[in-house]
Amino acid sequence: SHCALTEKPGPEPSTKRSKPVSRVASLASLLPPVKTTPLKRIGLTLHFRGPHLNSRLTPRNSMTAAPSAKRRDSKLWSETFDVHLGATQPLSPKEIKRQEAIFELAQGEQDLVEDLRLAKKAYRDPMLKLSIMTEQELNQIFGNLDSLIPLHEDLLSRLRDARKPDGSTEHVGHILTDWLPCLSSYTPYCSNQVKAKSLLDQKKQDRRVQDFLQRCLQSPFSRKLDLWNFLDIPRSRLVKYPLLLREILKHTPNDHPDRQHLEEAMQMVQNVVADINRCTGESECQYYKDRLLYTEDGWKDELIDRSKTLSCHGELKNNRGLKLHVFLFQDVLVITRSLALNDQPVSYQLCRQPIPIRLLDLEDLSDGEMRVGGSIRGAFSNTERS
Secondary structure, three states: OEEEEEEOOOOOOOOOOOOEOOOHHHHHOOOOOOOEOOOOEOOOOEEEOOOOEEEOOEEOOOOOOOOOOOOOOOOOHHHHOOOOOOOOOOOOHHHHHHHHHHHHHHHHHHHHHHHHHHHHHHHHHHHHHOOOOOHHHHHHHHOOHHHHHHHHHHHHHHHHHOEOOOOOEOOOHHHHHHHHHHHHHHHHHHHOHHHHHHHHHHHOOOHHHHHHHHHHHHOHHHOOOOHHHHHHHHHHHHOOHHHHHHHHHHOOOOOOOOHHHHHHHHHHHHHHHHHHHHHHHHHHHHHHHHOEEOOOHHHOOHHHHOOOOEEEEEEEEEOOOOEEEEEEEOOEEEEEEEEOOOOOOOEEEEOOOOEEHHHEEEEEEOOOOOOOOOOOHHHOOOOOOO
């Protein structure tokens, strides 16, 4: 569904019935979790009402699985192992599906380990050795990626050890409940991604960096994926764990001895992903707060300072081609112009005084309905225009 935000007019009489948004919680509840940019944003569009405005605001993500990268051909358990080998009785269709789900988990770990090693050996190490970027810049872009490799090597090793000679696996729940706390290493990695992406985009303006990355992209090892695809693969994998565990659970009978451990693992992974998503959201919010430029001291607002979440942000463009970047923080709407200053990350200069959420009306638009057209000035009454 779509939402239209309008600023409440001043004291002018009006016959229009509107529903004020008095609490940020009521607004946030209408913004479903979607993918982010730069951390893969898609989805909801917020529209400001008025003539001549083409606006698109994309909500900040609760972490969701990104469109899958161009990966290797998938392998099936039933195609890899002889399902009848060593079996005292034929496996039921449900058990075969369970084995397929467990095998997909293990195969995904193997692919992830290979990709993380590749990111380090084909990108980070050569760029450091050739002085294409400084060690400090590479540390910012790659974060703690190195620490993720042994973590997933460990899970892969455990899953392989649990596999019987005939290729089947009886229990994985206890392995997962023991291993999942290790995912805390993802908190600094995911929280760093917004800064990493910003710096990488900035460094891509450098001819040497551009040339190196282009050569990698054209090499077979890259599978036509650019560096950021590889750096985002861990996050994509992280948010896939609940789906993988749900699939294993779906095909595990209620009386199976692995059932309880799998249910515990499912709850654990959901909590871990929620915690990491919260920390990532706070990190992204702080990043953009730090990039705000105030042309007037009176525009500094404590509502911005105390915001810990960024519901959505994106560009507005009027009929004269003027682009505005709008941020919907926890309790306040901020309208800015983006500025690129030399080799520095993009900054955002405020165009007017921030607007508290409590002074906005929220109108729910049905799916497919769009209010294209209007100006940013047309969204406000005469007494409120700046």
